[in-house]
Amino acid sequence: MEFxxxxxxxxxxxxxxxxxxxxxLYHLLAGISSVLxxxxxxxxxxxxxxxxxxxxxxxxxxxxGMVLGLQGFYILSRxxxxxxxGVMVAASLVRELGPVVTALLFAGRAGSALTAEIGxxxxxxxxxxxxxxxxxxxxxxxxxxxxxxxxxxxxxxALFSCIGIIGGQLVGTGLLGVDxxxxxxxxxxxxxxxxxxxxxxxxxxxxxxxxxxIALFEGYDCIPTAEGVSRATTRTVVNSAFSIxxxxxxxxxxxxxxx
Numbered sequence: 001m002e003f004x005x006x007x008x009x010x011x012x013x014x015x016x017x018x019x020x021x022x023x024x025l026y027h028l029l030a031g032i033s034s035v036l037x038x039x040x041x042x043x044x045x046x047x048x049x050x051x052x053x054x055x056x057x058x059x060x061x062x063x064x065g066m067v068l069g070l071q072g073f074y075i076l077s078r079x080x081x082x083x084x085x086g087v088m089v090a091a092s093l094v095r096e097l098g099p100v101v102t103a104l105l106f107a108g109r110a111g112s113a114l115t116a117e118i119g120x121x122x123x124x125x126x127x128x129x130x131x132x133x134x135x136x137x138x139x140x141x142x143x144x145x146x147x148x149x150x151x152x153x154x155x156x157x158a159l160f161s162c163i164g165i166i167g168g169q170l171v172g173t174g175l176l177g178v179d180x181x182x183x184x185x186x187x188x189x190x191x192x193x194x195x196x197x198x199x200x201x202x203x204x205x206x207x208x209x210x211x212x213x214i215a216l217f218e219g220y221d222c223i224p225t226a227e228g229v230s231r232a233t234t235r236t237v238v239n240s241a242f243s244i245x246x247x248x249x250x251x252x253x254x255x256x257x258x259x
Contacts, residue, residue, distance in 0.1 A: 021217050024138075028146055028216070031139035041144040049110045049145065050152030054159065056105055061093075061160035064101060065167025068092055072168070073176045085178050086187035089168035090161075094191070094200045098161035100248050103207035106153055107240035111215035114145055115236040118219025119229035127220075142220060146212045153208025154201055161200070199255045206247055211240045 035042055072088045118141070121127050127137040165187075172178040191197070215236045222232035 017221070020221060021213070024217050024220060025213055027138050028143055028213070031136065031143035032147055034139045035144050035147050038144075041140075042147055045144045045148035046152055049114070049148045050156060053106060053110050053152070053156060056109055057102060057156045057160050058163050060101065060105055061098075061163035062167040064097060064160075065089060065093065065164030065169075066171045068097075068164065069168035069171035069176070073172060073178065082176075082178055083182040084186050084190075085168070085172045086165075086183035086185075087190045089172070090165050090187045090191055091196060093161040093164045093168075094196050096248070096252070098164065099157045099200055099203035099207055100244060102157040102160045102204065103153065103211055103244045104241055106149075106156060106208070107211045107215070107244070108237055110149060110152075111211050111236050111240055112233045114149070114212070114215040115219035115222070115233045116229060118142065118145075118216060119222045119224075119232050122220065122222065123224040123226070123229060125224075138220075142216050146216055149212030149215070150205075150208045153211070154204040157200070157204035157207075195256070199251075202255075203248065203251050206251065207244050210243050210247065214240050214243065 068089045069085060072085050072092075073082060076082050076085055076088065118127075121137075121141065127141070130137045130140060169180070169183055173180045173183055218232040218236045218239070219229075222228045
């Protein structure tokens with residue numbers, strides 16, 4: 001009976017937290033209109049969330065593309081299809097690795113920072129002070145950060161894919177001897193704009209929405225102590241990773257299941 005009791009308590013707690021998260025999301029989306037009136041807040045957060053994440057995204061994209069080029073060449077060489085290396089690298093990045101790896105890096109770097117920032121503001125009663133001054137903290141603090149993460153994620157995913165394709169080209173043509181013209185021409189001829197590029201953009205938009213929502217909610221809902229903030233930061237990374245990977249499977253099944 002102890003097992004069923006703990007199972008019931010954890011299930012009820014999970015649904016309660018889901019309800020608080022949905023209520024938080026409603027107010028978050030309602031406050032986006034006020035962000036558009038103050039574009040300087042949005043630009044500041046886009047610099048903090050997006051620009052400062054560019055370095056880790058670009059370096060990771062370069063090495064992921066180089067590994068794809070190296071591994072793909074040895075696999076394709078078994079079938080005499082080395083000239084299609086560009087197609088394999090580009091399709092892997094644009095369809096899957098670009099949105100997914102970028103979202104995981106985004107959650108680890110920007111998401112954890114957002115959770116810690118909001119959590120510390122709650123622990124030091126800055127959010128309560130705003131409410132005392134008749135300032136809605138969700139509209140003033142949370143909504144600009146959410147919109148910045150939502151807009152930055154697709155841009156970072158596109159940069160990750162582009163740099164990864166260049167990394168694959170550096171290894172394929174510079175190290176392994178693949179023809180440079182064949183690398184780019186095969187890629188242009190075989191990548192489909194709708195099935196590959198647009199679907200990858202849709203994935204990155206969904207991942208940006210979910211990871212930003214989780215990061216801000218965990219910070220806003222955390223226990224206002226040092227331990228509570230640290231636990232919320234850990235939950236942000238873990239929950240974002242599970243959500244991204246699960247949504248990636250669902251979106252891939254919907255997009256490519258009929259092909």
